[in-house]
Amino acid sequence: MTTETPILSVKNLHRDFKMGDETVHALRGVSFDIHRGEFVTIMGTSGSGKSTMLNILGCMDRPTSGHYILDGEHTEKLKRDALAKIRSQKLGFVFQSYNLLSRTTAIENVELPLLYNSKISSAERRRRAVEALERVGLVDRMNHLPNQLSGGQQQRVAIARALVNDPVIILADEATGNLDTRTSYEIMMIFQELNRQGKTIAFVTHEPDIATFSGRTITLRDGLLKKDVKNETVQDAKTAFEALPPPENFDN
Amino acid sequence: MSPLTLIKIAIRALLRNRMRTFLSVLGIVIGVAAVITMVAMGEGSKKSIKEQMTAMGTNAIIIMPNRDRRGGVQMESTESLEEADVIAIRENATYINGVSPMITVGGQAIVGNNNSPTALSGVSADYLKIRNYEIEDGVMFDDQADRMAKVCVIGQTVVKNLFPEGDPIGKTIRYKSIPLKVIGTLKAKGSGDFGQDNDDVIFTPYQTVMKRFNATTNIRQIYANSIGEGYAEKATEEIMGILKERRSWTKPTDPFRVFTQEEMIQMVTSTSDMLSLVLTAIAGISLFVGGIGIMNIMYVSVTERTKEIGLRMAIGARGRDILLQFLFESVIISLLGGAIGIALGIAASETVKIAMNWPMSVSITSVIVSFAVCFTTGVFFGWYPARKASQLDPIEALRFE
Numbered sequence: 001m002t003t004e005t006p007i008l009s010v011k012n013l014h015r016d017f018k019m020g021d022e023t024v025h026a027l028r029g030v031s032f033d034i035h036r037g038e039f040v041t042i043m044g045t046s047g048s049g050k051s052t053m054l055n056i057l058g059c060m061d062r063p064t065s066g067h068y069i070l071d072g073e074h075t076e077k078l079k080r081d082a083l084a085k086i087r088s089q090k091l092g093f094v095f096q097s098y099n100l101l102s103r104t105t106a107i108e109n110v111e112l113p114l115l116y117n118s119k120i121s122s123a124e125r126r127r128r129a130v131e132a133l134e135r136v137g138l139v140d141r142m143n144h145l146p147n148q149l150s151g152g153q154q155q156r157v158a159i160a161r162a163l164v165n166d167p168v169i170i171l172a173d174e175a176t177g178n179l180d181t182r183t184s185y186e187i188m189m190i191f192q193e194l195n196r197q198g199k200t201i202a203f204v205t206h207e208p209d210i211a212t213f214s215g216r217t218i219t220l221r222d223g224l225l226k227k228d229v230k231n232e233t234v235q236d237a238k239t240a241f242e243a244l245p246p247p248e249n250f251d252n
Numbered sequence: 253m254s255p256l257t258l259i260k261i262a263i264r265a266l267l268r269n270r271m272r273t274f275l276s277v278l279g280i281v282i283g284v285a286a287v288i289t290m291v292a293m294g295e296g297s298k299k300s301i302k303e304q305m306t307a308m309g310t311n312a313i314i315i316m317p318n319r320d321r322r323g324g325v326q327m328e329s330t331e332s333l334e335e336a337d338v339i340a341i342r343e344n345a346t347y348i349n350g351v352s353p354m355i356t357v358g359g360q361a362i363v364g365n366n367n368s369p370t371a372l373s374g375v376s377a378d379y380l381k382i383r384n385y386e387i388e389d390g391v392m393f394d395d396q397a398d399r400m401a402k403v404c405v406i407g408q409t410v411v412k413n414l415f416p417e418g419d420p421i422g423k424t425i426r427y428k429s430i431p432l433k434v435i436g437t438l439k440a441k442g443s444g445d446f447g448q449d450n451d452d453v454i455f456t457p458y459q460t461v462m463k464r465f466n467a468t469t470n471i472r473q474i475y476a477n478s479i480g481e482g483y484a485e486k487a488t489e490e491i492m493g494i495l496k497e498r499r500s501w502t503k504p505t506d507p508f509r510v511f512t513q514e515e516m517i518q519m520v521t522s523t524s525d526m527l528s529l530v531l532t533a534i535a536g537i538s539l540f541v542g543g544i545g546i547m548n549i550m551y552v553s554v555t556e557r558t559k560e561i562g563l564r565m566a567i568g569a570r571g572r573d574i575l576l577q578f579l580f581e582s583v584i585i586s587l588l589g590g591a592i593g594i595a596l597g598i599a600a601s602e603t604v605k606i607a608m609n610w611p612m613s614v615s616i617t618s619v620i621v622s623f624a625v626c627f628t629t630g631v632f633f634g635w636y637p638a639r640k641a642s643q644l645d646p647i648e649a650l651r652f653e
Contacts, residue, residue: 060646088568099563103268113567
């Protein structure tokens with residue numbers, strides 16, 4: 001382990017939900033650190049608490065007890081607006097269903113997070129959005145609407161949107177869940193490339209083969225941390241992609 | 253996040269749903285256009301009535317016999333006006349500027365093959381200043397010198413009807429076979445909004461009418477004008493005093509009725525004020541319905557865009573940003589509707605004015621008030637849906653299908 005301060009640190013995190021008379025303990029004391037430059041997958045079956053974990057990491061939910069320190073900031077006591085500010089400035093989200101605004105061009109979708117930061121001029125916004133689209137290789141499609149893009153391309157726009165505010169960590173929620181294997185691997189290539197460029201990534205998935213592309217896997221089960229292992233042999237997404245059988249030419 | 257950016261976001265969101273935006277704008281457009289047109293109609297008739305009143309003369313007072321009514325049955329007129337009354341008023345009244353009898357004869361004026369179906373009015377020279385007429389050519393007759401003279405002064409419509417070649421001065425017209433020499437013409441006064449023609453007049457000395465046409469000493473009406481605005485009441489009292497004195501009147505009821513222009517204006521304006529109010533209320537209701545339309549659309553929009561709201565929150569929008577975005581959307585809808593509605597209302601008013609010859613007057617106040625009401629409508633009816641949107645939980649909203 002390195003001795004530098006972790007970019008993200010959770011300590012003894014609990015999250016209870018009241019369902020009528022019953023209390024559901026979704027998280028029952030989870031602790032881990034993520035350091036700058038790490039690519040971590042968070043795994044678990046449904047009901048393991050990984051969605052709750054992601055919501056808390058994404059500052060959209062607050063723990064019932066325990067601590068969550070993101071980039072040196074204690075978030076567990078922050079109010080709605082302060083959490084929104086953290087989401088706007090320190091976090092980038094990639095969702096399973098892309099969540100692009102329909103009837104809105106790719107570039108406008110990418111610009112969206114910067115609209116909620118009044119310090120950024122519209123020229124700067126455009127420049128950064130173009131740059132983000134360049135990083136996912138979609139700058140030539142910047143004026144396309146989501147319904148003119150394939151699933152993989154839409155997810156790449158979503159990744160560009162997560163990159164545009166230069167977040168301290170990118171949180172991906174089953175980001176390959178709606179994609180076929182080939183496209184999934186393409187998306188993983190992008191994540192690996194971003195990670196090589198220094199981006200910290202936390203990737204929630206339930207697919208074990210996706211986890212093999214990351215450097216570390218945290219497994220949750222029944223609201224507890226079950227395993228936290230460093231992957232000795234990280235699979236290269238590009239190699240894996242090239243090893244796939246060629247696509248059957250149904251639709252070309 | 254700056255309001256300007258939020259307005260931009262709101263506009264983009266509205267453009268993404270053009271049809272829905274159009275339909276909710278339409279509700280407001282109809283409401284506002286109705287308000288503008290209705291108010292223009294009310295104001296127009298009020299204004300035209302006022303103009304008509306002014307055309308009647310300046311500070312005019314009309315005296316006529318008081319018809320005695322009992323139990324709805326019209327009793328015989330008890331007292332009648334005569335020339336001596338006119339002279340008494342002229343000589344004794346101090347709040348009066350001019351006084352003239354008014355005796356009309358129906359019929360038509362004929363010159364050669366031309367005729368003009370114009371009533372003949374027997375008046376005195378004062379009548380011109382009471383009714384704001386001016387001589388264009390020739391002269392006005394003199395009460396004493398032209399007593400019973402067969403002369404007349406005619407308005408421009410009559411000139412046009414009888415003397416298409418012009419130059420009527422010195423020519424003779426025939427009215428009920430009696431020849432009348434034209435000694436003067438009147439300057440054009442134009443027509444009132446309700447179509448009455450102020451230039452379709454023939455004036456002749458009242459004594460001429462009494463002697464040669466009607467063979468009576470009765471005068472139907474006396475016109476007078478007070479010395480200025482605000483003297484109407486004093487002038488009325490004075491005239492009534494003179495008329496009573498001449499008759500040694502002791503009954504508690506007045507022998508004559510006196511109308512002042514001020515009274516008449518008040519009477520008609522209060523009626524048309526009522527009309528305006530009713531029209532405005534009806535139009536206001538349609539604007540209100542338009543507002544409910546906005547609320548309905550915004551409410552549906554919030555539900556439909558729950559996922560979008562969740563996403564915006566996830567990437568950093570605060571509740572306030574969402575609230576303002578939706579509020580701006582509804583305000584933009586209502587202001588856009590307001591602007592189009594005002595334009596449409598003005599256009600509709602002009603169309604009615606030209607096509608139906610109805611007096612219309614678009615008032616600036618109604619334009620400003622409509623616009624303000626639109627803004628309020630947008631805020632008022634947009635608030636609840638916007639608030640609902642801003643209070644959504646981002647996690648729930650993102651999960652919404």
